[in-house]
Amino acid sequence: MFLIFKRLWQVNWAEQWQYRANLLMYLLYWLVSPIIYLAVWTSIAGVKGEVNGFTANDFVTYYMVLLICDQITSNIIIHTFAYKIQDGSLSGELVKPIHPMLTNALVNNIAFKMLTIMGLIPIWIILFFLFKPDFSGVTLSGVLLSIPAMVLGFVIGYLLSAAITSLAFWTTRVYSIHEFYFAIILLFSGQFVPLPLMPKVIQDIAQFLPFQLFMYYPIQLILGRLSAEQIIQGYIMAGVWLVISILFFNWVWREGVKRFSAVGA
Amino acid sequence: MSPTIHVQQLSKTYKVPEREGGFSAAVRGFFKRKYKEVKAVQRVDFKIEQGEIVGFLGPNGAGKTTTLKMLSGLLHPSNGNASVLGFTPWELKPDYLRSMTLVMGQRNRLSWDIPAADSFLLHQAIYRIPDNEYKQTYKELDELLELEPLMKKPVRNLSLGERMKCEIAAGLLHRPKVLFLDEPTIGLDITGQARIREFLREYNKRTGATILLTSHYMADVTALCERIIIIHHGQLKYDGGISDLSKKIAPFKLIGVMLAESNSHDLSKYGELVQNEEDWEKQYIQVKAEDVTRVTSRLLADLPIHDITIADPPIEDVIEQAFNS
Amino acid sequence: MQTLKLLSAFFKMNVQMSLAYRADTVVNILLNLMWLGWELLSLNIIFSNTETLGGWGLGELIALLGVFRLVNTLMIALIWPNTEKFNQSIRDGSMDYTILQPVNSMFLVTFSRITVWRFWDLILAVVLIVVGVNMSTATTTPLQILTFILLAITGMIIIYSLWIVLIALTFWFVKFDNNVTILQALLDAGRYPATVYPVWLRIIVTFIIPIAVATTIPLQALRGELEMTQILTFILVSIVSFFLASRIWRAGLKQYSGASS
Numbered sequence: 070m071f072l073i074f075k076r077l078w079q080v081n082w083a084e085q086w087q088y089r090a091n092l093l094m095y096l097l098y099w100l101v102s103p104i105i106y107l108a109v110w111t112s113i114a115g116v117k118g119e120v121n122g123f124t125a126n127d128f129v130t131y132y133m134v135l136l137i138c139d140q141i142t143s144n145i146i147i148h149t150f151a152y153k154i155q156d157g158s159l160s161g162e163l164v165k166p167i168h169p170m171l172t173n174a175l176v177n178n179i180a181f182k183m184l185t186i187m188g189l190i191p192i193w194i195i196l197f198f199l200f201k202p203d204f205s206g207v208t209l210s211g212v213l214l215s216i217p218a219m220v221l222g223f224v225i226g227y228l229l230s231a232a233i234t235s236l237a238f239w240t241t242r243v244y245s246i247h248e249f250y251f252a253i254i255l256l257f258s259g260q261f262v263p264l265p266l267m268p269k270v271i272q273d274i275a276q277f278l279p280f281q282l283f284m285y286y287p288i289q290l291i292l293g294r295l296s297a298e299q300i301i302q303g304y305i306m307a308g309v310w311l312v313i314s315i316l317f318f319n320w321v322w323r324e325g326v327k328r329f330s331a332v333g334a
Numbered sequence: 335m336s337p338t339i340h341v342q343q344l345s346k347t348y349k350v351p352e353r354e355g356g357f358s359a360a361v362r363g364f365f366k367r368k369y370k371e372v373k374a375v376q377r378v379d380f381k382i383e384q385g386e387i388v389g390f391l392g393p394n395g396a397g398k399t400t401t402l403k404m405l406s407g408l409l410h411p412s413n414g415n416a417s418v419l420g421f422t423p424w425e426l427k428p429d430y431l432r433s434m435t436l437v438m439g440q441r442n443r444l445s446w447d448i449p450a451a452d453s454f455l456l457h458q459a460i461y462r463i464p465d466n467e468y469k470q471t472y473k474e475l476d477e478l479l480e481l482e483p484l485m486k487k488p489v490r491n492l493s494l495g496e497r498m499k500c501e502i503a504a505g506l507l508h509r510p511k512v513l514f515l516d517e518p519t520i521g522l523d524i525t526g527q528a529r530i531r532e533f534l535r536e537y538n539k540r541t542g543a544t545i546l547l548t549s550h551y552m553a554d555v556t557a558l559c560e561r562i563i564i565i566h567h568g569q570l571k572y573d574g575g576i577s578d579l580s581k582k583i584a585p586f587k588l589i590g591v592m593l594a595e596s597n598s599h600d601l602s603k604y605g606e607l608v609q610n611e612e613d614w615e616k617q618y619i620q621v622k623a624e625d626v627t628r629v630t631s632r633l634l635a636d637l638p639i640h641d642i643t644i645a646d647p648p649i650e651d652v653i654e655q656a657f658n659s
Numbered sequence: 660m661q662t663l664k665l666l667s668a669f670f671k672m673n674v675q676m677s678l679a680y681r682a683d684t685v686v687n688i689l690l691n692l693m694w695l696g697w698e699l700l701s702l703n704i705i706f707s708n709t710e711t712l713g714g715w716g717l718g719e720l721i722a723l724l725g726v727f728r729l730v731n732t733l734m735i736a737l738i739w740p741n742t743e744k745f746n747q748s749i750r751d752g753s754m755d756y757t758i759l760q761p762v763n764s765m766f767l768v769t770f771s772r773i774t775v776w777r778f779w780d781l782i783l784a785v786v787l788i789v790v791g792v793n794m795s796t797a798t799t800t801p802l803q804i805l806t807f808i809l810l811a812i813t814g815m816i817i818i819y820s821l822w823i824v825l826i827a828l829t830f831w832f833v834k835f836d837n838n839v840t841i842l843q844a845l846l847d848a849g850r851y852p853a854t855v856y857p858v859w860l861r862i863i864v865t866f867i868i869p870i871a872v873a874t875t876i877p878l879q880a881l882r883g884e885l886e887m888t889q890i891l892t893f894i895l896v897s898i899v900s901f902f903l904a905s906r907i908w909r910a911g912l913k914q915y916s917g918a919s920s
Contacts, residue, residue, distance in 0.1 A: 094837045098844040104860065105848055112855035113709045120708045199859065245686045252693055261701060266708060348917070408755050410916045424916065428761035436759055443756045448675045459668035460760050460767075462661065488679065 077173055081180040089184060096188050100136070106261060107132035107200070121266050127292075129202040131263055134288045136193060139260070140186050142222035142283040144178045146170070147234050147247045154237040154329070163326065170231050170322065178227070208293045214300065215290035221307045222282035228314035229279070231322070238325030259285025276302075279310035336420070337381040338512060338544045339405065343414035346375040346400050346568075374400040376568040377414065384511075387538055387545040389559035389576070391653060397568040398548045402514045405546070406436040418512055432461055435510040437502055439517035444489045450500040451485040454507060461508035468507065474540070475503045478533050495526035502530065506537070515547035519554055531557050552650050564653060580652045585623045588645050589630060590616040594638035604629050620647065665762065666770060673773040684776045695783065698724055698850070713855035715878075720851070722791025723878050726811055727849045728784040730873045732777050733815055734846060738822050740772035742839045745826050758912065765823065765908050797882060806890055807881035813897035814873025818842070820897075820904035821869065827904075830911035842868060849874035872896075 085092065107128060114125040123131075150170065153159040162169040233250055237243040255261055256271060257280040264272050264285045275281050286303045289295045295303070349369040375397040382388050392398050403409040405416055407423035407430065416423060421430035444453045458468050476482050479499045484492055489500065502518060515534075519527040531554055538545055549555055555562060556576065564572040572579065580586075588608065592615055593599060601607060605619035621629050626644060633639060677684055702724065706717045715723070745768055748754040757767050792799060825838045845868045853861050853871035864871040876893060879885050 091837060094840045094844075098840055101844050101847050105851060105856075108856045108860065109705065109712065109851050112713060113705070116711070117709060199857065242683070242686055245683075245690060248690055249693065252697055255697065262704060267704060268707075346917070403755070406759060408758060408916055410913070412917075426758070431759055431761035436755070438752070438755070441751065441753050441755065443753065445672070445676070447679050448672065452672050452675045456668050456672050459665050460762050462761075 073167060073172065074176060077176040078180065081173070081177040082183075084177070085180045085184050089188075092181070092184055093188055096185050096192070100192065103132050103135055103139070103260075104196070110262065111200075123263060123266070126203045128263075129200045130204060130206070130292055131288055133193070133196065133200065133202050134291050135260070135284055136189065136196075137186075138219060138222075138284050138287050138291075140182060140189055141219050142226050142287070143182075144223070144227045144230050145181055146174055146178060146227065146230050147244070149177055150174050150231075151234050151237040151243050151247075154235070154325075155241065155243075159329065163329075170235075174231075175227065206293050207291060211291050211293040215287040218282060218287040218290055218303065218307065221311060222279075222284075222287060225279045225307070225310050225314045226283055228318040232314070232318040235318075235321045235325045238328050254280050254283065257281065258283045259288070263289075277306065279306070279314070282307055282310070336417075338384045338386075339380075339382040339416070339418050339546065341378055341380050341401075341405070341414075341416045344375060344378045344401065344404060344411050344416050345373070345413040346397070346404060346409060347412045348372040348374055373568050375404070375411075375565075378565065378568075378570050380563055380570065380573050382544060382546060384544055385538065385542045386561060387534070387547070387559050389555035389562040390546055390548045390565075391555065391562055392548075392565040392571075396565050398565065399516055400568075401565070402436065402516050402546070402548065406434065406514050407431070408436075432508055433510055434512040434514065435505040435508070436514045437505040437516065437518055439498065439515075439520035442489075442497075442501065443504055444497070444500060446490040447488055449486050450481075450489055450492075450504070453489070454485075454504060457504055457507050463508055467509075471507055471509055475506060478536055479503055479529075495522050495529075498522060498526070498530065502533070509541065511543055513543055513545045513547075515545065517549055518547060519549060519551055527551060527554065534558060552653070556649055576649070579649070580646050581623075586620050586647055587623055587626045588618050588620055588647050589626070589633070590618050590641075590643040590645070591633060591637070591639060592616045592641040594640045599637055604633060616641070616643070662766070665766075669770045670773060670775070673775050677775045688776060688779070691780065713852040715852050715854075716795060718791045718794030718796070719878060719882065720791070721794060722788045722881065723852065723874060724850065725784045725787030725789075725791060726874050726877055728780055728787065729811060730815060730818065730849055730870070731846065732780040732784065733818065734843065736774040736777035736780075737769065737772075738819075738839060738842070740774055741769060742822075742826060744768075744772050746829065746838070749829055754915070758915070764912065765905060768826070769819075769823075792881065795882075799881060800883070803881050803883050806885070807877050810877040810880045810885075810890065810893055811873065813893050814869070814877060816897040817869050817872050817900050820900040823904040824907050827908045827911035830914045845870050852878070 110120065110123075110128040110132075111125045114120045114123060114128055118124070120128075153162070159169065162173065167173070230247075230250075233247055234243065236246055240246070256267075257275040257278050259275075259281055260283075261267075264275055264281060267275070275285075282303070286295075286307075290300065290303075348371070350372055378397075378401065390398050390401070400409065404411050405418055405423055407426045410424045419430065419433055421427055421433075423430065444450055454472070457463075463471070472481075479502070481499065481503055484496050484500055489497060492500065498518070498521075506513075513534075518534075519530050522530065534545060534547075535558055537543060545558075547554070547558070559576060561574065562572070562576050562579065563570065572582070574582070589605070591601065601617055601619055605621035605625075608618045608620050619629075630642065630644065633642065699721075702717065702720055705712060706720075710716070712720060745754075748757060757771075758764055760767060792804075822839060822842060825842065829838060845864055848856070848860070848864045849870040853864055853875040856864070861871070872893065876885070880890065
């Protein structure tokens with residue numbers, strides 16, 4: 070099993086390396102929104118001193134950490150997998166004795182992330198000097214606590230995206246569904262703004278959804294801004310959603326493959 | 335009257351950047367590029383009169399497409415001159431573009447997602463074809479190509495042959511006086527090829543259009559063209575009648591012999607033995623045209639002949655020889 | 660006249676194309692509405708935490724959102740689909756046919772694909788602008804409205820010119836098929852007034868990838884913040900950039916046909 074992953078890694082790393090120029094463009098594309106949000110909120114906090122308890126520096130540190138967190142917890146499986154279902158080239162992978170989504174596609178996603186993070190590091194350092202964030206609130210225990218949270222965030226996010234990608238077994242409009250899902254993430258993950266600044270009703274719902282694990286929760290862990298109670302609650306929700314997403318993905322995938330082989334695409 | 339197409343000393347030399355592998359070579363290449371010169375077409379001369387159908391032949395990379403691109407105006411020559419209908423093609427004057435067409439068998443001009451009829455209407459607007467003239471031309475093209483049943487389907491749902499018909503028709507809606515056709519039958523099956531060929535002959539007869547075409551299929555050329563131009567390595571090798579070609583380049587005949595008792599006699603003393611894959615029963619020898627009578631009578635005298643035939647060598651072989659001469 | 664006829668022919672053809680994908684069009688309109696909802700919600704979130712953003716009120720930001728959507732429509736209805744078609748035509752060689760048509764090739768490359776249903780975005784944009792201007796406390800004179808419209812147009816001409824330059828570069832660097840990603844990436848910066856951005860970002864979105872010239876600047880004109888010389892400068896810049904772009908396009912065509920080597 071280990072050997073399989075090692076080989077998969079070699080292949081996928083080499084493949085992603087081929088596309089490094091495109092990857093850099095993707096990175097630039099993806100960077101702009103958080104930087105704009107950062108600029109907007111620091112400008113507001115700069116005028117008023119603080120917004121709902123967040124100072125300008127709180128916003129800078131929030132979005133600077135968000136750049137890293139988002140890169141770690143996000144995935145691109147919709148773009149690398151849905152077309153295989155649509156054009157039928159998945160059949161070649163289904164006959165192999167390994168799960169296509171949980172091996173090859175997964176490793177491919179991780180290789181992609183590694184490369185984008187490599188590209189992100191120099192950009193992050195430049196941004197660090199441009200925005201001069203004060204990271205004095207960061208503690209070692211916060212960073213250590215955030216690592217399992219990010220891993221959980223990635224795993225849950227990956228399974229949910231994989232399940233949505235699998236909807237391609239039924240519909241050609243899977244990209245539109247994904248766009249909708251993307252908007253949901255934007256609303257409940259803390260990507261636009263730290264969750265306490267969102268309307269109360271969104272905050273209440275977000276607590277019970279997995280999306281804050283992608284950004285808000287690990288960011289606040291790193292920055293040491295969560296109470297012990299919030300940390301425990303977050304991990305319990307993560308555990309619950311891990312189980313839900315495993316079950317959900319398994320079910321969608323199984324039914325999808327059944328349909329795929331029945332249609333004989 | 336001056337010829338429709340007049341080509342003088344036309345030459346095209348491409349500068350191709352030489353690329354070496356490795357990062358440092360790439361950096362060096364960025365500042366000081368090395369170029370390699372590729373002489374695609376060298377000092378080609380020919381004239382084509384109005385109404386002629388001329389076959390333009392040569393192996394891959396001989397410079398056929400480069401020449402057609404220069405004559406249609408896509409490429410600027412490095413040297414020499416060409417005039418088509420009195421225009422210099424690469425000035426791309428709208429009046430010139432409206433009076434000629436370039437059809438490339440491997441390129442699509444029609445949009446895939448919509449029926450050809452809609453693309454045709456767009457062409458009408460682009461080429462400013464008045465409605466009545468458009469209808470007239472369309473009617474004629476429909477008569478020759480049976481377009482009507484294909485017009486309503488999205489182009490992506492057409493077969494290759496059907497699509498080619500529509501592509502050619504789209505290229506002819508503005509009634510061009512000069513047609514440059516680059517591999518118009520490529521990829522088509524035999525009946526498809528024959529249909530396009532028949533159409534081109536009829537179109538030429540009706541409109542008096544001048545046609546210059548390249549093709550891999552010798553049948554296209556032998557069926558359509560009385561005259562052929564051969565280029566090889568960018569140089570003109572032959573320009574003249576297709577029937578004269580074998581006389582000039584390969585004044586040989588093929589004698590096919592079927593012996594009563596097979597293969598027991600060595601025929602090589604009568605002439606050069608050649609392979610013929612289509613006919614295994616006979617053995618073929620190639621002899622000079624003036625020796626045919628003498629060799630034939632010797633064969634008949636010497637051997638127990640069952641059947642004997644005398645024929646011109648296949649045009650493909652002749653052209654092959656022309657390339658190599 | 661001839662140009663109008665051609666435009667309408669292109670338009671008809673593209674209507675045909677989008678009719679072939681009717682259901683997708685409905686889904687796309689729904690998604691578009693969803694994003695409008697999100698944009699308004701995000702403005703609501705911002706303004707529930709502050710009264711002004713970079714000195715601008717909620718009404719002005721709604722108007723800015725309208726202008727942003729105008730530019731976005733230009734991007735999505737014309738620039739994106741035509742870039743895709745252009746890159747493909749370079750790859751498969753059908754660019755040859757474009758050049759051989761007796762119509763200005765820059766015109767053909769600009770209008771051969773139109774995402775027709777996106778035009779309804781224009782209506783939304785105008786509604787947003789009107790609502791936003793009415794909500795704004797500042798009074799606007801007809802002259803300010805006129806300069807606003809004028810500068811929105813000049814801004815879009817500048818972006819269009821930049822696009823032409825970016826795709827013309829493909830004639831020299833064939834592998835340059837990321838040509839408009841940079842334009843699209845920075846587009847989002849047009850949602851908010853450039854005055855809230857740090858200096859370096861403001862310089863980028865004003866001078867290098869001039870998104871702000873088509874969004875923030877016209878809004879400033881509407882608020883009467885621009886002087887006559889500034890307005891004239893923007894008009895002049897847009898004329899010069901369009902002129903330069905068409906020169907670069909022609910040079911690119913020459914490169915393609917081997918006339919320059």
